[in-house]
Amino acid sequence: MSNKQILLASRPNGWVEPGNFKLHETDVPEPAKGEMLLQTVYMSVDPYMRGRMNDAKSYVPPFQIGEPLQAGVVAKVIKSNGGKFPEGAYVTGMGLWANYMTTNGAGFQPVDPKLAPLSYYLGILGMPGMTAYVGLKGVAGLKEGEQLFVSAASGAVGQVVGQIGKNMGCHVAGSAGSDDKVAYLKDDLGFDAAFNYKTEDVHKAVRAANPDGIDVYFENVGGPILEAAINNLNFNSRVALCGLISAYNSTLDDMPAGPRNLFVLVGRSVKMQGFIVSNYPELCKEWIGVGAGWLKEGKLKYRESVAEGIENAPQAFIDVLKGNNFGKQVVKLSDA
């Protein structure tokens, strides 16, 4: 039995490439006293990981060259040497791009495989779902019936943002990067309006999709959509800055220009706030209850892309950064 890991081979300069990763095969580690051996069932690939590939000061330390990258995982406890969780338990937490790892269980939580499929704990009931809830409730203060716009709307976070908005009686509009995704937003998720930002004039499309302006903009993308959204912000509106994926793969030299119309924020008393989901632990806990309840009632739908095998994790991550995936991207490493 061997343990496959993905190491960071080199830091990307601009777009991430397969050569930035290295597959490494090693022995399955033995849990020390007080530790457990985890077998990864699913691992998550998320846009924020791009930032950790740089050697830059941020809210989480950078990945280290020659070491396995980290990822949110759902894993099974297959051996316990007096560890926190029993053998056979399923847990979620920050793990490694690896089939196996040992841990004392710090930062891991048990998950209930009967409440929802295991992969959901990396998506709609995990960090992306919590991010949607925190951004709308804790940061933007979305109110019933407001006008909500979300970019990357079919993504892991965006699809939850839009559905929370619909469940709160809001007018919900979204942008996505293919006609299939736009159809999914309108036909399956009940968005009031959606458009393909790759084929439409973004300024016209944002205006048409938000006929009564925007009270809350949930921002995942940046670039021209941000500028267009700012032009349509209402008085006292809020921008929840979740991510700016359009800039993640830029070098300092080719960084895209920022929005030229920030002065709109002054005259319309707009609040634009960046946030990190882990700073809102109470709301995160609250979301698991709210989200699981809505899933059970059929008030939440969820779409994910599943890649198979750790060898395919780097490409799955690159697909997320390029917008090639559809829904929340996870990688399946073993059967539950």
Add this chain to the structure above:
Amino acid sequence: MSNKQILLASRPNGWVEPGNFKLHETDVPEPAKGEMLLQTVYMSVDPYMRGRMNDAKSYVPPFQIGEPLQAGVVAKVIKSNGGKFPEGAYVTGMGLWANYMTTNGAGFQPVDPKLAPLSYYLGILGMPGMTAYVGLKGVAGLKEGEQLFVSAASGAVGQVVGQIGKNMGCHVAGSAGSDDKVAYLKDDLGFDAAFNYKTEDVHKAVRAANPDGIDVYFENVGGPILEAAINNLNFNSRVALCGLISAYNSTLDDMPAGPRNLFVLVGRSVKMQGFIVSNYPELCKEWIGVGAGWLKEGKLKYRESVAEGIENAPQAFIDVLKGNNFGKQVVKLSDA
């Protein structure tokens, strides 16, 4: 006795020019029943007026072509036809670029010429001072001992921002557009650091002036200073967006690029908020008491530029937009 007014002759396209204004001479108006005749003592010229010269939706309606422009004024009631204030009273409110006007007194407040010089009610005790207080207290939530950075620091608002910061025990840094202004900030107002953004490398200068980063950035300018300030923001910092004067005179075609580094706001959980001082009436009232008290105790200094005569109001306004003035710019129209 005649009444000189300045009318809006045409809307500027880009920079404001003298030809956008027209001097108009007319009769002194008679106050109707319930009205008063005001003689303007001082009128204010402020950057926000540039926005009102455009025909654009904003929080205040645009100036109308062929009509006198509006301005904050301090005026004397020289005739009352059963009006709200007695003859001889001094009042402040939104008046006209004119020597005389009639009003029923709506929106005007009496001012006390013994508490402070009359012109101060257009500056440190008026809208600019209130803007500083509202931005720091109501928007940014500045706390004792924090790291404060302000752009246009010797201007009407900036000089008050910095002194409030010093009175709260903060580390205060500022940028200004001449060596004289920088010397004034450091030597007279007690700023901990200040630099000339026209002659120094802005990115290096912002970093050097804020060695422990920035907890609160009070933004009056936009452009490269905003981008540099963002790079130096601390975790959980706040940006009070008061104005972005660098963009006010741009046309849609030559609008300067926005900050390329807004992603910093995500990872450092930054709040950037635009505001309008008139939305915080309680804090405005509070400032008059706090500011007058500090002036009396010598804990606030104040610098203004006084132009003489209504004929010179357009040039005084253009000087403010170009940064040629030093301190708060007012125009004196008559003796008190």
